[in-house]
Amino acid sequence: MDTGRPVALVRDEVLLDELLRLAAAAGCELDRVPDAAALRARWKDAPLVLLDEWAAFECGQADLPRRAGAYLVSTGPPSEQVWPQTLVLGLERVVVLPAGGEWLIGTLADLAEGPPSGEGRVVAVLGGRGGAGASVLAAALGQAVLSSGRQGLLVDCDPLGGGLDLTLGDESHEGPRWPELHLSGGRVAASALHSALPGRSGKHGRLTVLSCDRDGPGPEPDAVAAVVEAGRRAGETVICDLPRHLTVPALAALSRTDLAVLVVPAEVRACASAKRMAHQLTSHGVTLGLVVRAPGPTGLRGKEIAESVGVPLLASMRPEPRLATALDNGRFPTTTRGPLARAANSVLTALHNR
Numbered sequence: 001m002d003t004g005r006p007v008a009l010v011r012d013e014v015l016l017d018e019l020l021r022l023a024a025a026a027g028c029e030l031d032r033v034p035d036a037a038a039l040r041a042r043w044k045d046a047p048l049v050l051l052d053e054w055a056a057f058e059c060g061q062a063d064l065p066r067r068a069g070a071y072l073v074s075t076g077p078p079s080e081q082v083w084p085q086t087l088v089l090g091l092e093r094v095v096v097l098p099a100g101g102e103w104l105i106g107t108l109a110d111l112a113e114g115p116p117s118g119e120g121r122v123v124a125v126l127g128g129r130g131g132a133g134a135s136v137l138a139a140a141l142g143q144a145v146l147s148s149g150r151q152g153l154l155v156d157c158d159p160l161g162g163g164l165d166l167t168l169g170d171e172s173h174e175g176p177r178w179p180e181l182h183l184s185g186g187r188v189a190a191s192a193l194h195s196a197l198p199g200r201s202g203k204h205g206r207l208t209v210l211s212c213d214r215d216g217p218g219p220e221p222d223a224v225a226a227v228v229e230a231g232r233r234a235g236e237t238v239i240c241d242l243p244r245h246l247t248v249p250a251l252a253a254l255s256r257t258d259l260a261v262l263v264v265p266a267e268v269r270a271c272a273s274a275k276r277m278a279h280q281l282t283s284h285g286v287t288l289g290l291v292v293r294a295p296g297p298t299g300l301r302g303k304e305i306a307e308s309v310g311v312p313l314l315a316s317m318r319p320e321p322r323l324a325t326a327l328d329n330g331r332f333p334t335t336t337r338g339p340l341a342r343a344a345n346s347v348l349t350a351l352h353n354r
């Protein structure tokens, strides 16, 4: 029987629990077999085999031939007696946990996910001034990805923003926010995020939301990196809502973006502030685009703002009708035709043409 899944022959229950936990983090199902006889049926075709010390002796006794992709796993330094067995079976590596956990998650995730699709894109959204509409545009980008039938990952990197779940009107959706998400190692599988985190589903698409909470800590930089990379590898559109102050977690997202979008209301002061933001962002080597909320109170238009800030204009959008009331009522607009949705679609087009 070949399930295409990796297989473990492990008698040590504590070790087995740890392996199952790491496999879950990698989004990978790990089959267990009870003895060497059962393992023999999987020995040739399983993409990866994990053995504890006891199992290595059992396999040696059962005369299983050498194979690639078989590993000895242990929770401490293996005993000397096991070394001859590792040579006989051709075990490629001894994975000592917890130190080897990160490598194991990566290897299992590679198996579960297959090769990176190359389709994945990462976009960051920042406000040219406070209250510019960055979080609203980030949520609208998520909604646009969902409406287009694709897979999206909306990542809130602004712990003081009040929570992107609240922006979407999804604060009652159960599931972890950043304070409850504990990622082990430097890698997580997109599938593990989709099954753990709340989100929205459409006819075809899915938007998974990783929000900050009303209290508790924001994300750590390594966790941001792991989540963003997971979405990219899986070929998804990752949208990061970033604070205006470029914190270390924000930089972890920023350094992985294909495009950073500055949202700027068409006002003189917002323009001055956006210029400073643009300067900072460019110094980090980021490709920038502008979304302008126009016309401004004195009639300033998107093109004028873009010229003044010195960043290409991706979209100029009129105020979304009745947005403030909709947000307060927990009803983020799902229309695909309003100014906000049109601007979001322009951003996605620019992102996917990169």
Ligand SMILES: Nc1ncnc2c1ncn2[C@@H]1O[C@H](COP(=O)(O)OP(=O)(O)O)[C@@H](O)[C@H]1O
Binding pocket: 126, 127, 129, 130, 131, 132, 133, 134, 135, 136, 137, 263, 293, 317, 318, 319, 320, 321, 323, 324, 327, 340
């Ligand atoms: N496209 C828009 N049209 C009309 N009003 C908007 C728009 N975007 C944002 N707003 C208003 O601005 C407020 C602040 O938006 P928000 O996205 O939270 O700003 P930021 O994240 O940049 O601080 C919203 O609560 C809403 O009232």
Ligand SMILES: [Mg+2]
Binding pocket: 134, 135, 136, 158, 161
């Ligand atoms: Mg915000």
